[in-house]
Amino acid sequence: GRWTTDDRPVRGCRGRCPRVGRPGEHPPRASTTLSSSVVVSTHLPPTITMDLCGPHGCRCRSAILAFALSASGAFSFVQFSRLSPRSPTRSRIDGSSQLPPLFSTPESQKVCIVGAGVGGLATASRIASAMPNATVTILEKNDRDLAGGRMGSFDAFVDGASGSYRHERGPSLLLLRDEYEKLFEDCGKRTSSEGTQAKSYGLDMKQCVPAYQVVFDDGDRVSVGFPRNTSGLTANDIEQIQVLEQESMDRMNEWEPNGHKKWVEYLDTCAAYLDCGLPNFIEEKLELTSFPAFIWEAMREKGKRWPLKPHSSVLSELFESPKMVALASFQDLYVGLEPYLNQKQPLGGILRKTAPAVFGLLSAIELHPTNRRAGVFAPLGGFRQVAKSMVELCADNGVEFVFNATVTNIGGGGVHFRHGSSNMFRNADLVICNADIPYASESLINEHKDDVYRETYDWDDSFDFSSGVVAFHWSISKSLRALATHNVFMSSNNTEDAIGSWSVLREGSRSASEATTLIDQPFNFYVHRASATDRSACPSGCDAIMVLVPCPALERNKDIASLSREDVMSTYAGQFDSNVLDDYRKAVIKRLSVLEGLEGLGDYIIDEVVDTPATYASHYNLGAGVPFGLVSDQSHGLSQLSLTRPGAEWKNRGNEFMFVGASGRPGNGVPLVLIGSEQVSRKAVELLSTHPK
Template identity: 35%
Template sequence: MRVCLTGAVLALACAPSTSFRTSLRRARAMPPVTRLRALETPDVDVAGTAAPASAAGAAQSGGGKSVTIVGAGVGSLVSAALLAQDGYKVEIFEKNPEDQVGGRINQAVIEGCRFELGPSLLLLPDVYRKTFAACGLDLDEEMTIARVDPTYKAYFDDGTGFVLDPRDPDFKGNLEAIEAGSYEQYKKYMESAEINLEGGWPNFIEEKLTLDVLPKFIANALTPRNFPLLSHNQHLKQYFKTKKLNALFSFQDLYVGLSPYNAPAVFSLLTAIELSDGVYYPIGGFHQIPKALRRRCEELGVKFNFGAGVKKISVEGRAAAGVELDDGRSVESDLVIANPDLPFVEETMIPAEKKRHTENMEYSTPVVSFYFATDKRFDALGHHTICLSTDYERSWDDIVVEGKFPPNFNFYVHAPSRTDPSVIQRPGGEGDSIMVLVPTPPLPAGIDDAEKERISQEWYEQARAGVIKQFGKMPGMQDFEKHIVGEQVRTPADWGKLYNMNRGAVFGLSCKISQLSFLRPSPRHPNIDNLYFVGASTRPGNGVPLVMTGARLLHERIMREAPVDA
């Protein structure tokens, strides 16, 4: 299920306001810290090339079924292109401006430094290639994909560091220095992880029975040390004795909004993807992906409506019949595809007697996201860096069990100029673009917006202080704070408001075992015909490769269930 799930991170769900809302300022002199809002000030440029209105509304030919798509995220774009190629008349309604196309895949430029606001790890590039090819595009003609080297740098809060990349000549020795015999155990763990990837992806992600790998997958799962219902942490304890090694090979669970203590053991496949297949980055930024898909959609005659929010999905009898817009207009169609987060759609856009019950659904961990522009490069950081607490179990238990922000926490850092120098647009190329994701508990259910803001502000203050403290323990970063020239932040309250994410959960529904694979909400609504879903909270799950795969599977399903000319 490997995915680029990092992050998280996302595209705005409310109309742009005229100015940034100033957040907490430190007592010492420092640049303003602002809540990140797209298109709110001239010094923040959000990615995306707006097509002329006439081009965005090219009429489609043919008499095939009409499809209304709610939202212009990457799942919508892939679905639209595939359906339009087969003769469906597709129209997309997006509440945000047109330079926000792509949903959570977006970027900003702050003080001459470019930042990814959404995904920052490109995993499984062949899934991207397959999806682009299905849409009539060549990924490698659209952009250059570069492998990140090293895969990760990792630092613990006791000051120790580690290069997490089997290509590193010191990798074996560094493992053995932590725990004697651990390199052989690492190879055995990776063998199991590879089996989970090879058997899990085709059978449980792409939902295609693959008999040549399934027996090996089942046999591996039935061994006590690899039993898939173990937690990831319990699984790792079968291989490693030290908590540090358990942490080094389980932190990826953060990217799907889980902890190693509630993530299923099968999530070892994330380790296999990153350490065996590699982590990649699109030179020039992730925004090129939705930009290319939008262009292809327009070539196929897909009609885009930006600044056009959908209020509700119209239902006649048992079938979806179109949508009602925020401005009161009604749009009729044969099929509706919803891309906003599934719980939000169920709770606010569907008649109460038809909706799926969401009260028992569980959510992934939100994040506080920091965007630090600096006038100095910090070489202690890799393209991807993970900072880990030595009190690893408590750092996660506080979040997922106690529902409180931990005193010592784990966090992810993205500094992409190591792979893509174009990230730094400051004079002389000096500086760094540093994004930090700090996981938090889901916001409490049933609280009002003011309370969400209050709690998020507390978590923001604690997270910022902890990040600065950890950076101060890393080589050459003791002066980090004084080199900040621009700083912006998004909190769980911001993510919830901007993307209609319940409880601020930017990764959507949790991928715990009871919401995994075939147990995850179906992309076909059980109570409303002709209503379908695409995105992170439906099958197969969150992260760009899974969302793209889900869009391809949805296309196949619609072709079976609602043929274009039937």
């Protein structure tokens, strides 16, 4: 088609493409509108137009650029530029400015990022910071308020309430704080008296002490995660924490002899896994000094702590009480894996949905008292403040945003998308996709797609998915002081109940309607109470809580893939009808009643928002509607360990592009996505620098 310097097609081409036998036809017509070497580093006036056969221009591109660099080309550009003002070289975040210039050069590479999730925002910041002359653009399907993808918050407004209730739509606990700070230190442009670049962008992180409260179905409870560094705490806070820690030590010792001592030893083992696994296998930085401690922990006592055994197999040799085993493995819940050995699967299931013992490093990340990278934090203002800070970081580095841009296809050297009622194409030297890999591989890079501008939702089911989640966001008319910031409710009265409580993961292929009702069954779930750390989350005397209950993922229906997106989403929403949600709601309220002050909680719920796998599919285009992003080729479990996950570089129909995000390396969760974005951006900068146009 006919293209302008903002890459918007305006009408059909009137000549034959040089690729089919008439080279040189277009360059003479277009040459008088082009620049000399100035085109290398600046945007052309937006009024300049040229006829090309497509976004790349085929051989026209080389011929035109050769003319542009000639003396006559320079004269033509100077003459023309006197008649037309120059376009701005950078836009900010309103998505309304001119798009990048048509011609890419070593100094003016074009990068298009699909999705403003955590991976997209972080990668954009890093590339734009490393290559100031590059044009980095993010296309995001949602509006600006939903930038950050799953990482974000929303407000519930209730009639008669003195303020709003803030709820997290995705992550609710902040781990590996140094990864957040590193992003802002590497890319931040502000000078401030706040002390860190992160704070200068409004990101303030407060540690949660204790990190968790774990509640069992018989009402027994224990707190874990007491850091030795108490700087910033008042004397009264420290005294209360010491009392709570002593109570927890006593409770562990009641469950089994030397229970607390065994707990401390286990956390030290997990710290060795962390200190070796994080730099060497997650960050991909060789750090040999950590291997001796790792090998010692793995081999001592005849390999009792061998990291590649099923998690429960290691824990059952270290602990006697089912409650201690549950306490040491509840983090597996967050990555959609079960800790228990599955006799029906090879190697006890670690090749699929059973967590290997090395996943104990999650316990060290959250709960170890002295490890320099450990601790659970809360971002003040909620995770939407994290997203807001990252958007501002992008803007300070000149990243361009186009919001409400629904990407429909990746290929042909760029990205097809819909913006309002317009079909548009953005060509790029490099496309980086922050969309979920199973969804993108089926819906965005499907070579059999008949219409590149048709919006679809489907996913590649050759991947093995973890569980879905039903999330209840409840605005409560009273304060729930029995809850900590982070609470995990476990069913572990005996080993049989403990194993049964993970059945939704083991039987993940069953649909929600076929699954056993929860009301009288053992199950595990998580509760977040933001006001315990940040009082701005809700009105005084009230509370806002989020309850996450594992559930089956969406059951794929290939027959509806050709329907409109609206009809597809409506069909999938039907897999979680009111009967299913009523069962989940009643089961959760019954379990919560074991805590003082939470009896009859249903009477105090004044507003409810429910998210199901269908919701996550609709909002974020997640394959099977699973929020954890844990997928790999034909397997799960052990294959989720960093290097065995889908890699960044992909090829499709001869087009090279990259993936970044929770479905790729090194794993899911915001800090791992931040680590992955650094790896992807490094590869992207290297590629753009060594393969200039």
